[in-house]
Amino acid sequence: MDQQSTVRDIEEKARQRRISIPDLCARAEIAASTFYRWKKSPTNPRPKGANFHLVERLYGALAAIDAEDAKRLSRGGKAVAA
Secondary structure (H helix, E strand, O other): OOHHHHHHHHHHHHHHOOOOHHHHHHHOOOOHHHHHHHOOEOOEOOOOOOOHHHHHHHHHHHHHHHHHHHHHHHOOOOOOOO
16 A cells, blocks of 8 residues: 555545544644645645555554444444444
8 A cells, every 4th residue: 555545545544534634643643734734735735755654553543433333332332333
């Protein structure tokens, strides 16, 4: 998966879990500006290369959200994610 595909994947997974990119980045202890520097856009035609360890932390934060939702559901609560 190339960098832009990874960025889109993280954005989609965050959207599915109803968490903003800045909130996801905060959970992963990454500055949101770092994530946005990885994303190619008209204002950022040459995105900075993503650091593998930081990408892992973002996916780890997504997994933690899933675990929290599973725990909440097992107790009869509602999931944060859709």
